[in-house]
Amino acid sequence: MTQVLLIFLPVVCALLIPLLFKKLPSIHTGWFVLLVPASLAVYYATFVTKLENHGPYTSTFHWVKSLDLSFTSYIDGLSLLFSLLITGIGALVVLYSIFYLDKNKEQLHNFYFYLLMFMTAMLGVVQSDHLISLYLFWELTSISSFLLIGYWYNRDKSRFGALKSMMITVFGGLMMLGGFLLVANMGDTYSIRDLVAQAPTLASSPYFVLALVLILLGAFTKSAQFPFYIWLPDAMEAPTPVSAYLHSATMVKAGIYLVARLTPIFAISEYWIWLVLGSGLITLFWGSFFALKQTDLKGILAFSTVSQLGLIMSMLGAAAISLHVDGGSSAIFKFAAFAAIFHLINHATFKGSLFMIAGIVDHETGTRDIRKLGGLMSLMPISFTVAAIGSLSMAGLPPFNGFLSKELFFTSMLALKEFTLFNFDTWGAIIPIIAWVASVFTFAYCLYFLYNTFIAKSDYKELPKKPHEAPFGMLISPIILASFVVIIFFIPNIIGKYFVKPAVLAIQPQLYRSASEIDITVKAFHGFKSTELWMTIAVVIVGFILFSTMKKWRKIYTLVPEKWSFNHLYDQLMLAADVGSKKLSNLYMTGAIRHYLMYMFACIVALVVTTLFLKDGFKFSFAHTAKIGIFEVAIVIVLIVGTLTVLLAKSRLTAIIALGAVGYSVALFFIIFNAPDLALTQLVIETVSVALFLLAFYHLPKRYRIEERMPFKINNFLIALGVGIMVTLLALSAQSQKLIPSISQYYKDTVFTEAGGGNIVNVILVDYRGFDTLFEITVLSIAGMAIIGMIKLRLSRKEKKSHENE
């Protein structure tokens, strides 16, 4: 129970943040915040050794039992690894932010509240076993990320970036919800563990592929995969601690986590393999290619994050293949899952440190523009060392952890050549080439980042601030991360045993029974015969050439106009949605009641007539009709003449009088159909309403009192004709098919015995069905009061007058 409640610890602590910020202004609020991720990290670290003997830990908090909703914390190797990343890097980021954000200038209570909210959301995403609560936390990450990106809300760019990331990730999130519901429907459970258990039967469902695509949309938008990566570079408007935490180490890996977590369910499908592998490779290449175009430090890092996420994603796609290979645990494909998780850890370490260094450079020089920067090596030696470790690890050089994961990456991509199912025999050869080219670009942009910031000569006078080494507190976190980068290179197998293998077990549960069964050892050196080593050497050589000739070929980026970029597409889409929907609603919402009435009447006619035709409702029989007498004919003629006069009259007065004539002939109808009470009322009401019409007519403004015949409009005519015909047909067919006898016999029998009255109409009105009368009286009184109000209450004029008097 404590395990699941601890997910909520950050957000509960967040409630205290504003209080601490206001009451204890002398201490930087970040010091209090630091306790939360630090203690959580220690708590989760205790699981590392326990997990091996005990197996996964679960803990459930029931939320809505009747709907089968619960918060379930499920800690296995994969979620433990992510929880440790979140809390560990979270603690380092908080420590860094204490020195990065000024406690007097910044609204720290907002910042740390959002950050802690994000931490809860992220822990919830990686630990949830329940699909709906996973979605809940998933959206909470989107919202808190939105708030954090827009932290400096008075800047236009921040708001734009926040909105863009919100739109894209929430779009993906909603798609994912659809996928979740489909999967939950197929397996009749929300629990991911139960779904994994019945994975083979799920694949036979007709909705399987749809659910797969929808869930992948969610994962791809969150993890900034091609072509949804466009929000990530714009999210760099956030404060640097946020970029380091959310947009390199944690949130963008939520999609990776989701793909890894659901691999056991979906890996059986070739669509999954191709989509994950393909989009990963495209993203890898695209991100690394465009990183060289950027001139902003954080822009380079954003594109490199996109590219590295693509790398991890492609390895997860390759990991899904091992399901289709006989003896997958011994085949060469087993490396992919291991490599993906291993690189995920490595990426979190070096990318976090690089972002922090970018922040330090920004903080100490006042700019992040790589064209202005340069030569900081001698001024900021510690930052330079950390940056060098980070970038060389990212480039994939020894003795840093990036080298190991890059070698593993090449191994798993080369292995694809041996796979022959699902058209891999035709495409398999291209994949390692794409991966290799992307690595060359990666190498080039790492050098570009490092060289142009720290080594190239530059004039300091143009910088907004005089650069100097950052305070020690700000350097602690990047130094810790950079030391991890080096340490992991020397002890990869210890990391592998305690962190990577339990996570691999969660991705490929069908291959292994326990984590200790996975027989992968990472070696730094494979011998001179291995292809991977020669590929790395080639990467270094070609990458170096590419970097040194950068000025010559850089024009290539201007070849493709800005109009064809995905950012432009996004802008156009938003604009089209905005302008298009406005145009659409202006098209039909004309403001003219005439048009709305036309829509309504046309719809009624279409709906009723179609329904009657489809349901075979037209059945006319004249068996029960009464005889038609001469009076009826005469009055009907009067009615028709009166109605036509109303329509065709040239003056309004004639129309009013003709309307009166119609009313009176209706009264005559009541008389000959034996309804004296109705006739009485009708006569009086008709007179009063004719008088009211005359009143209204008299007060028409003289300017508009042009007497002319109503103009003929074919549309109006057709609709009116349609409504008339429809009502006639409806009345006839309703009259022809009376299914049950009327209840009026009861009233006739009991009007005197039960109610003590002789006038059956009046007795019905006040006795049998007196409630209707009551509320009709209410209607009349409301109408009366409304008229009084309308006439007497003239606030607007009074107000005008009082203003004039002033």
Next chain:
Amino acid sequence: MIDVILKIALTLFSLTIAISFYRVAKGPSMPDRIVGLDTIGVNLLSMVAIISILFGTKAYLEVILILGILSFIGTIAFSKFLERGVIIERKSNR
């Protein structure tokens, strides 16, 4: 016998109404129309009376009274409207 006579009377009244209606529709001036309407009211009243004899019921006697009153009030209102331009005049001492 009486039935036939009553029906003849009804027909004649209807004819009268039709002729009066022609005056209402055509009537060159407004007073023509109002007199026509008044005539229609009186004839309607007579028709209701004959119909109630034909149906053998007393239920329509109120209708006859109401019609008489309404026709009177309506004619007065119209006439006043033509003469003064308003139907209900405001009190002068306000």
